[in-house]
Amino acid sequence: MLNNGGKEKYLNYAVYGITAIIGFALLLWYYAIGDNALKVLLWPHAAAASAVFNIPMQYVDGTGYTAPNGAFAIGRECMGMNFIVLQFCMLACVFVKRFTRWKKALWLLTAFTASVLTGLAVSCMRIIGSIPFAAHEKFSTIHTGIGITLYFTALIASFFVARKMLGVIHYEKP
Secondary structure, eight states: OOSSSSSHHHHHHHHHHHHHHHHHHHHHHHHHHHHHHHHHHHHHHHHHHHHHOOOOOEEEEEEEEEOOGGSEEEEEGGGOOHHHHHHHHHHHHHHHHOOOOTTTHHHHHHHHHHHHHHHHHHHHHHHHHHGGGGSSHHHHHHHHHHHHHHHHHHHHHHHHHHHHHHHTTTSSOO
8 A cells, every 4th residue: 555665765855846736726726716617616614604593694795695684794704614634635645645546536536526515514614603603802813723723623623634544554552
């Protein structure tokens, strides 16, 4: 399963480079997309908030999904794209050496898919957990704190889940 001799080592370096390119390209793309694409990407977040709190969410161009009376908005920054890219880069680069040849490409796809799904779930939890504090004067601080806690916890958990699923390499402590 593990072969880091000659060619595999250079394939790992290629995957590291490809991962960085994908990560940067994804961030550039996301922060440049228009309202039509953003409306689709943020819909799961608005649907989760609407379902949990029984509030209608309406999309406003340039802002995102807003609650009635403008109590809060789910905008571009709420997607958790930075976390998705960070988790993808971590999973892809840390664990790619456990695969050989074409399986490295499958791992890259798996890491990307897992990162998107985890990012979606965690960002929905962040939004749902923050909404009760929307009227609080320190909402921004509370929302940021909830986000840091959830994203950091998810990043660490994803590392250990992947490590458990893929096994420990001989030079890692179990």
